[in-house]
Amino acid sequence: MKIKCPGCKKNINLREGTYPKEKKFSFLCPGCGTKIKINPQDKPAEETNASDQQRHLYGKDLKKHILKNNNSLPPIPDILLRAKKTIENPGHSAKELAKIISLDQAIAARVLKLANSAYFNFNPPIPTIEEACLLLGEKNLMSIIMVAQMTKMLDKSLKGYNIATGNLFYHSIASAVAAELIANEKMPLFDLDAFSSGLLHDCGKLILNDYVNQRKQEFIHLITVDKMTCYRAEIKMFGFSHAEIGFDLLESWHLPEIQTHAIGFHHNPGESGMNELSYILNAADYLAKKSGFSAADYCIESNHVLEAEVKDFLNIEDFEIEEFTKKIRNNVLEMTKDFTFS
Ligand SMILES: [Fe+2]
Ligand SMILES: [Fe+2]
Known part of the structure; x- marks a missing residue:
């Protein structure tokens, strides 16, 4: 049986006789440790990819069709879920957390590398995962686990959007760093939610990529000839955007509602019902691009301006934009120095 991992997209060949044929398992x-559930009643993975797309479907119907296709929606990474649950338990110990992180050697190595990056500036360096869990504090630790885990998901090249390997990852890290900086300076109440929602704000592109790729000429035309942003081009083609389908994915991950809502409106915060975090994400997205971390080379979004409405809402002055940009660039470079994709 051929299976495509919904987490890392690796093709896995299960040999006959090594799995039950009529029972769920x-x-x-x-490759990535994602728990893959198989129901023999379902269509085989290779038959349910984006090539099945019904061209006549649009809007809600198309979104429903995509969401029904389990292979498009990666499940919440196991380590992230377990670490989150452990941190939420007030009686947890550093040892418990270290044990969870150490289950995946690649993640553990990344967590240690990030903990010892110039961004956190520990001297002497942190030698073990357990000490990282003790010294970093829960907020930083959760951010680091998210970055370490999300690398696998965000480092992919996305052909539909012309995003080269690693660029979505850097754009996501820069947006996370930017969101945290803006929250710290302007709205400290959102300090805890800013980093992770910044990191995940464009995850809907992972889901829509195959569908954009199938209609790439039309997409490029809308962007280059009709001068639409990627976001507007998606809405024109599908009736919804990566922000909305990202909302659906993260809702299924049970991410805090404030974060999913903000991600759903990160391109149109004015329609969010005054969701402050969606304004922070919109500005963070802009600042990430302005700092040199734009994901796609042909998207007009890379030149877009920070809307006056967002600037006013967050009370951002022009001189602060330059300061933010410098800090974001430095912080991202410090955090990702010597970072390699596997
Ligand atoms: Fe976006
Ligand atoms: Fe973005």
Whole structure:
């Protein structure tokens, strides 16, 4: 049986006789550790990819069709879920957390590398995961686990959007750093939610990529000839955007509502019902691009201006934009120095 891991997209070949044919079963992806559930009643993975797209579907119907296709929606990474649950338990210990992180050697190595990056500036360096769990504090630790885990998901090249390997990752990190900086300076109440929602704000592109790729000429035309942003081009083609389908994905991950809502409106915060975090994400997205971390080379979004409405809402002055930009660039470079994609 051929399976595509919904987490890392690795193709896995299950040998006959090694799995039950008529019962539901699950196993861990050897590539990323994602728990893959198999129901023999479902269509085989290779038959349910985006090539099945019904061209006549649009808007709600198309979104429903995409959401029904389990392979498009990666499940919440296991380590992230377990770490989150452990941190939420007030009686947790650093040892418990270290054990969870150490389950995946690649993640553990990344967590340690990030903990010792110039961004956190620990001297002497942190030698073990357990000490990282003790010293970093829960907020930083959760951010680091998210970055370490999300690398696998965000480092992919997305052909539909012309995003080269690593660029979505850097754009996401820069947006996370930017969101945290803006929250710290302007709205400290959102300090805890800013980093993770910044990191995940464009995750809907992972889901829509195959569908954009199938209609790439039309997409490029809308962007280059009709001068639409990626966001507007998606709405024109599908009736919804990566922000909205990202909302659906993260809702299924049970991310805090304030974060999912903000991500759903990160391109149109004015329609969010005054969701402050969606304004922060909109400005963070702009500042990430202005700092040199734009994901796609042909998207007009890379030149867009910070809307006056967002500037006013967050009380951002022109001189602060330059200061933010410098800080974001430095922080991202410090955090990702020597970072390699596997
Ligand atoms: Fe976006
Ligand atoms: Fe973005």
